[in-house]
Amino acid sequence: MFDRVRVLWLGDEVIPGSPELIDFLIKNNKRVIVLTNNATKSRAVYADKLASLGFNRQLDKNFLVNPAAVIADALYRAGIAGYKKVYLIGAQGVRDEMDALGIEYFGHGPEPLDTADGSTFMYDIDLEVEPSKVGAVVIGYERHFNYHKLMKATNYLKQRHCLFLATNEDETCPGPNPDVVIPDAGPIVAAVRCASGREPLTVGKPNSPSFDYIRRRWNIEPERTMMVGDRTNTDVKFGRDHGLKTLLVLSGCHQLEDIMDNHKNDLPDMIPDYFATCLGALLSRGQN
Amino acid sequence: MFDRVRVLWLGDEVIPGSPELIDFLIKNNKRVIVLTNNATKSRAVYADKLASLGFNRQLDKNFLVNPAAVIADALYRAGIAGYKKVYLIGAQGVRDEMDALGIEYFGHGPEPLDTADGSTFMYDIDLEVEPSKVGAVVIGYERHFNYHKLMKATNYLKQRHCLFLATNEDETCPGPNPDVVIPDAGPIVAAVRCASGREPLTVGKPNSPSFDYIRRRWNIEPERTMMVGDRTNTDVKFGRDHGLKTLLVLSGCHQLEDIMDNHKNDLPDMIPDYFATCLGALLSRGQN
Numbered sequence: 001m002f003d004r005v006r007v008l009w010l011g012d013e014v015i016p017g018s019p020e021l022i023d024f025l026i027k028n029n030k031r032v033i034v035l036t037n038n039a040t041k042s043r044a045v046y047a048d049k050l051a052s053l054g055f056n057r058q059l060d061k062n063f064l065v066n067p068a069a070v071i072a073d074a075l076y077r078a079g080i081a082g083y084k085k086v087y088l089i090g091a092q093g094v095r096d097e098m099d100a101l102g103i104e105y106f107g108h109g110p111e112p113l114d115t116a117d118g119s120t121f122m123y124d125i126d127l128e129v130e131p132s133k134v135g136a137v138v139i140g141y142e143r144h145f146n147y148h149k150l151m152k153a154t155n156y157l158k159q160r161h162c163l164f165l166a167t168n169e170d171e172t173c174p175g176p177n178p179d180v181v182i183p184d185a186g187p188i189v190a191a192v193r194c195a196s197g198r199e200p201l202t203v204g205k206p207n208s209p210s211f212d213y214i215r216r217r218w219n220i221e222p223e224r225t226m227m228v229g230d231r232t233n234t235d236v237k238f239g240r241d242h243g244l245k246t247l248l249v250l251s252g253c254h255q256l257e258d259i260m261d262n263h264k265n266d267l268p269d270m271i272p273d274y275f276a277t278c279l280g281a282l283l284s285r286g287q288n
Numbered sequence: 289m290f291d292r293v294r295v296l297w298l299g300d301e302v303i304p305g306s307p308e309l310i311d312f313l314i315k316n317n318k319r320v321i322v323l324t325n326n327a328t329k330s331r332a333v334y335a336d337k338l339a340s341l342g343f344n345r346q347l348d349k350n351f352l353v354n355p356a357a358v359i360a361d362a363l364y365r366a367g368i369a370g371y372k373k374v375y376l377i378g379a380q381g382v383r384d385e386m387d388a389l390g391i392e393y394f395g396h397g398p399e400p401l402d403t404a405d406g407s408t409f410m411y412d413i414d415l416e417v418e419p420s421k422v423g424a425v426v427i428g429y430e431r432h433f434n435y436h437k438l439m440k441a442t443n444y445l446k447q448r449h450c451l452f453l454a455t456n457e458d459e460t461c462p463g464p465n466p467d468v469v470i471p472d473a474g475p476i477v478a479a480v481r482c483a484s485g486r487e488p489l490t491v492g493k494p495n496s497p498s499f500d501y502i503r504r505r506w507n508i509e510p511e512r513t514m515m516v517g518d519r520t521n522t523d524v525k526f527g528r529d530h531g532l533k534t535l536l537v538l539s540g541c542h543q544l545e546d547i548m549d550n551h552k553n554d555l556p557d558m559i560p561d562y563f564a565t566c567l568g569a570l571l572s573r574g575q576n
Contacts, residue, residue, distance in 0.1 A: 040407065040408060040409060041407070041408075050457070091406055091407055091408070092405065092406065092407030092408075093407075106550055107407065109405070109406055110401060110402060110406075113398060113401045114398060114431060114432060115398060116431065117380070117397070118379055118380065118397055118398075118430060118432050119328065119329070119379055119380030120328060120329075120379070120380075120432050121328060121429065121430045121431070121461065121463065121470055122470065123463045123465055123468065123470065123576045124465060124468055125468065139300035141409065142406060142435070143402060143406050143408075143409070143410045143435050144402060144406050144434075145434060145435045145438075146431065146432075146433060146434035146435065147430070147431050147434065147471070147476075150433075150471050150475055151469075151470065151471055154460075154469050154475075155468060155469050155470055158469055169319065170484050171483055171485065172442075172483060173409065175409065175411045176411055176413060176553065177411055180411065180412055180438065180443060181439075181442050181443050181444055181446055181483070181484075182409055182410065182411065183435070183438050183439055183479075183482075185483040186482050186483070187438055187479035187483040188435075188479065189441075190469075190475075190478040190479050190481070191475035191476065191478050191479040192475070192484040193472035193478070194459050194470070194471075194475040194478040195459055195460060195474070195475040197459065223480050225460075247297065248318065255490075255571060257439075
């Protein structure tokens with residue numbers, strides 16, 4: 001099971017050696033699953049990207065898992081489709097996966113510009129859909145997030161029956177410009193959690209919903225499965241919490257010093273079983 | 289020392305008996321200070337409101353304290369004025385208090401409408417002012433808060449020299465429509481804290497900066513001072529943490545059951561020394 005960003009590719013650049021290792025595994029009849037925390041694009045879009053970067057074409061959208069797919073599946077199993085609507089703060093990937101399962105959502109995209117002078121509190125909002133018809137609030141990365149959306153989410157979540165789901169809680173995400181920090185879904189979830197006083201079910205790594213989804217779908221044996229990623233607090237923790245073997249690649253976010261720090265700070269669930277400079281390095285060992 | 293909302297007045301309604309009690313105290317040569325966590329209006333605006341509601345006119349803006357005034361004072365003492373600029377996510381009250389001390393700020397108010405389709409991450413922003421010229425980021429309630437502002441604040445805070453101040457962290461605030469929850473500054477601060485990985489100095493109750501400001505200004509003796517408010521987790525905690533006597537009025541947010549809960553949950557700093565149904569009730573006792 002592989003993380004995506006900084007393990008397989010970053011931006012438009014493939015991490016050297018990664019396609020060859022994936023190819024080697026597939027040819028040796030290993031099951032390869034790619035598990036990302038990014039819900040901005042659907043699995044179909046990622047599959048096209050993998051193919052265009054030269055990865056084995058057997059790794060199609062059916063072997064990809066992202067929080068958008070897990071959330072759409074959870075809402076579908078909760079009986080939302082055809083029954084209630086979803087208030088969505090989230091990007092295109094979540095919409096595509098919900099569309100695929102016939103789940104109705106609203107609220108995404110730009111809000112009308114508020115031209116009030118900002119000197120006073122906003123006391124009223126147009127909720128668009130009556131609260132009793134809203135069965136869930138879903139929060140993910142959304143570049144159009146603003147105070148109006150925060151207020152709407154908070155007021156829908158006032159109803160106790162309303163589910164509260166979040167794609168992931170990554171604080172920031174890697175981008176092409178190293179000088180610019182890009183806030184991810186975490187800060188948006190933090191705002192809604194604070195205003196609503198409610199705790200979301202966050203499906204992305206390191207939490208369990210993604211693992212439950214994978215196990216339900218492929219019936220994997222955790223002890224014969226390895227989680228490969230570049231982050232100790234999402235990928236490694238996800239693996240250790242769910243009984244998988246873990247491998248940290250150093251081509252991404254966390255380095256050997258981070259493993260040492262986790263040792264010192266007594267965080268065993270963030271210490272990988274194995275590490276490698278990158279996936280390509282594994283391949284040369286595997287073939288020798 | 290008095291909290292404002294639900295103690296002295298709420299919306300356009302005075303809490304019955306409150307003006308009479310304040311009047312009684314002033315005529316008996318007690319010093320009366322009003323300390324609010326609301327930074328959306330300047331002290332001058334609140335003073336006008338107090339007068340229009342029939343409060344003793346000696347209670348003018350010089351006896352009012354709000355986080356906007358405390359932040360402007362802190363920035364002034366830090367030498368920001370005339371030297372660096374402040375990136376502000378905050379309402380008119382903060383602007384007025386900064387104007388009064390000659391502190392330059394930018395970034396407040398509506399952002400240009402982002403018409404991108406939201407399917408991808410936003411990778412770049414126009415920071416308006418060069419990071420090296422920004423000495424502080426100030427966060428408070430701002431109805432125009434959005435992802436662009438979050439991203440700007442996060443990128444300014446990447447510089448270690450940049451101060452990070454917040455007006456208050458109230459999760460929600462009381463409004464005229466009881467069916468609508470109004471998120472306050474807390475959720476906005478939570479988002480910026482999460483994205484930046486930095487901890488703000490929050491000046492509002494129950495934190496110390498407001499107390500330090502009051503002590504510096506009036507040289508009060510804590511043991512001869514009483515904090516009167518309607519919330520155990522802001523007003524009472526503020527009083528107890530700083531050695532003041534505390535009185536909870538039940539005309540507002542927290543009730544006797546909340547005090548009992550705090551007993552049970554071993555939260556002595558949220559248990560008031562005294563309580564009263566409202567300020568008016570105190571007056572009849574004081575006069576008898």
